[in-house]
Amino acid sequence: MNAIYFIKDIVLPPLLEGTWVTIKLLVFSIPLGLLLGILIAGGRVYGNKIISFLCASFTVFFRGTPLLVQLFIIYYGLPSIGIYFSPFAAAVVGFVLCSGAYHSEYIRGAIQSIKSGQMMAAQALGMSKFKAIIYIIFPQALRRALPGCSNEIVYLVKYSSLAFMVTCIELTGAGKIIATRYFRYTEVFLVIGTIYLTMVSLVSKFLAIMEKKLKIPGLG
Numbered sequence: 517m518n519a520i521y522f523i524k525d526i527v528l529p530p531l532l533e534g535t536w537v538t539i540k541l542l543v544f545s546i547p548l549g550l551l552l553g554i555l556i557a558g559g560r561v562y563g564n565k566i567i568s569f570l571c572a573s574f575t576v577f578f579r580g581t582p583l584l585v586q587l588f589i590i591y592y593g594l595p596s597i598g599i600y601f602s603p604f605a606a607a608v609v610g611f612v613l614c615s616g617a618y619h620s621e622y623i624r625g626a627i628q629s630i631k632s633g634q635m636m637a638a639q640a641l642g643m644s645k646f647k648a649i650i651y652i653i654f655p656q657a658l659r660r661a662l663p664g665c666s667n668e669i670v671y672l673v674k675y676s677s678l679a680f681m682v683t684c685i686e687l688t689g690a691g692k693i694i695a696t697r698y699f700r701y702t703e704v705f706l707v708i709g710t711i712y713l714t715m716v717s718l719v720s721k722f723l724a725i726m727e728k729k730l731k732i733p734g735l736g
Contacts, residue, residue: 519703527694527707534690535711541604541676541686545611546669552612553619553665554654560620561627562649571620578617584678586610591682607679607686615672622664626657659730666723673716687711 559571578586591606601609630653638648680689687708695704 522698522700523703523707526698527691527704530690530694531687531704531707531711534685534687535715537604537684537690538676538679538686538715541607541611541679541684542673544608545615545672545676548608548612549615549668549672550619550665552616553623554658556616556620557623557627558649558654560624562645575617575620578614579621583610583614583675584681586614587678587682603679603682603684606682607676607684610682611672611676611679614675615668618668619661619665622661622668623657625664626659626661627653629660630656662723662727662730666720666727669723670716670720673719674712677712 556571556574559567560575561568563571587606587610590610591601591603594601634652634656635645635648638652639645643651676686677688679686680692683689685693691704691708695701698704
């Protein structure tokens with residue numbers, strides 16, 4: 517079978533469908549993972565001992581175990597205690613929890629890099645601790661954490677291929693099915709690699725623009 521015909525008429529249509537599933541996974545997972553990371557980081561730095569311990573334990577578990585194991589627990593393990601997720605939902609939950617743990621470490625470090633005098637000054641001006649955190653500390657910390665969080669987002673684009681392991685047919689899953697059916701792994705996975713490279717390049721470019729726009733002169 518002609519390679520051009522094979523790629524154009526047989527490989528690309530299902531791969532584009534799989535790419536759309538991958539994009540939907542990322543659209544849900546990236547913002548929710550970042551939000552979770554902010555909450556966990558805030559809990560570790562500003563929470564009481566119990567909250568700080570729980571947030572630290574969450575981070576240790578999800579950073580210390582493979583994402584694939586986490587996906588298996590969510591999709592195959594939780595049904596044994598009556599908790600069921602669709603393949604898509606299980607993938608999103610796993611990605612959010614794992615990326616949230618990594619984001620939290622970048623954000624926690626950024627929060628702790630803000631001089632404590634800023635909190636004291638804000639409270640001296642009559643702001644509550646909560647408002648000082650929201651309006652003074654977090655805006656600066658998120659800017660400082662953005663390069664690290666951007667790196668995690670790029671990793672998540674590639675990690676999304678693991679969704680196939682919980683039967684969510686995204687880009688890699690669609691390619692695996694085609695390659696197995698026609699026994700033409702080289703052509704199929706070269707196309708898959710090209711699509712991932714394109715997505716990573718676009719995401720990286722967007723994040724670089726965001727970093728440039730949010731950068732404050734003189735702020736590390």
